[in-house]
Amino acid sequence: MKKIAITMGDPGGVGPEIIVKALYCAEIREFCTPMVIGDRVVMEEAISLLKLPVKLRIISSPKETTSGLGSIELIDMGIVKKIEKCKQTAENGKACISYIKKAVELALNKEVDGIVTAPISKEALKMAGMKWPGHTEMLAELTGTRDYAMMLVGGPLKVILATIHTSLRSVPDLITKENVLKTIRLAKLACDMMGINNPKIAVAGLNPHAGESGIFGDEEIKEIIPAVEDAKKHGIPVTGPFPPDTIFYKAYKGEIDIIVCMYHDQGLIPLKMIAFEEGVNVTVGLPFVRTSPDHGTAYDIAWKGIANPSSMLEAIKMAARLRNVGRKYPSFLKRG
Numbered sequence: 001m002k003k004i005a006i007t008m009g010d011p012g013g014v015g016p017e018i019i020v021k022a023l024y025c026a027e028i029r030e031f032c033t034p035m036v037i038g039d040r041v042v043m044e045e046a047i048s049l050l051k052l053p054v055k056l057r058i059i060s061s062p063k064e065t066t067s068g069l070g071s072i073e074l075i076d077m078g079i080v081k082k083i084e085k086c087k088q089t090a091e092n093g094k095a096c097i098s099y100i101k102k103a104v105e106l107a108l109n110k111e112v113d114g115i116v117t118a119p120i121s122k123e124a125l126k127m128a129g130m131k132w133p134g135h136t137e138m139l140a141e142l143t144g145t146r147d148y149a150m151m152l153v154g155g156p157l158k159v160i161l162a163t164i165h166t167s168l169r170s171v172p173d174l175i176t177k178e179n180v181l182k183t184i185r186l187a188k189l190a191c192d193m194m195g196i197n198n199p200k201i202a203v204a205g206l207n208p209h210a211g212e213s214g215i216f217g218d219e220e221i222k223e224i225i226p227a228v229e230d231a232k233k234h235g236i237p238v239t240g241p242f243p244p245d246t247i248f249y250k251a252y253k254g255e256i257d258i259i260v261c262m263y264h265d266q267g268l269i270p271l272k273m274i275a276f277e278e279g280v281n282v283t284v285g286l287p288f289v290r291t292s293p294d295h296g297t298a299y300d301i302a303w304k305g306i307a308n309p310s311s312m313l314e315a316i317k318m319a320a321r322l323r324n325v326g327r328k329y330p331s332f333l334k335r336g
Helices: 015-024 038-052 090-106 124-128 135-142 168-174 177-196 219-233 245-252 264-275 310-321
Strands: 002-007 032-038 056-059 070-075 114-117 149-154 157-160 201-204 238-242 259-262 279-283 287-292
Touching: 002 090, 002 310, 015 032, 015 177, 015 287, 015 310, 032 038, 032 168, 032 177, 032 310, 038 056, 038 070, 090 114, 090 135, 090 177, 114 149, 124 168, 135 264, 135 279, 149 177, 149 264, 157 177, 157 245, 177 201, 177 238, 177 279, 201 219, 201 245, 219 238, 238 245, 245 259, 245 264, 259 264, 279 310, 287 310
Parallel strands: 002 032, 002 114, 032 070, 056 070, 114 287, 157 259, 201 238, 201 259
Antiparallel strands: 149 157, 149 279, 279 287
């Protein structure tokens, strides 16, 4: 049974309560042996809030985990003394970072088989003096990962992003042949992680109608098409670029396994439209499996006991199902 470490996320957000709700579900134990990395005072209050018949069991390492029902096993970081609820604070930001660093340490030491990260606040990270705009960039730096991408999975859709947390104004300059080729390669790696043999990988265009032969923009001609052709020459089963307004329908109907998207909202809007409560975020390219619920801290509903744990449940299940293929890239794309 795989051991999965779950970081508690922002103490003031919905992370603690969706973790408690998810781990109260007996079916999770059929997928993995979970443990939480966080703070005792926060998890105890979340259990009290939800009035569920579960006990908190403090452990010092993953070796002490059991598969017993009725308990949540916690590696207590001992950072939070008083919970600042429903708002961003520097203290909560610092706590989040400590949970993530501990999880990365355990994963790199192969003490756990994967990690699931509960939501954090980008503003709280900034208040804590951190430069990372989110989990993905933080995990990449902590693991020395140069090539990585964010993949989102929800319902029949799987999307992987060529650019992530950046302004729309800056996106066209980031759509280079190298960057698109890297993302296509990571899309193939993602399919390997999911056990998809002979995958159908499609690339979305940046511009309306995928540029319409240069009428609406030339990024497709100059950067995207050359990347697709280069990937094909080296055996990656990829097609495109396709008009963004049609490609998601084809994927929804099962004709495509994964879409390489040019920017954040291009991929996330259709995915969240059909799977808002069940979407899962996967970081592709790390030396270990990492998943996360595809939603934020939800301060507006946090600590009311009403947060939906569906996305957390799916994230834990996916972390247990994914193959840890690490950085096994095609040899022609390896960097020196």
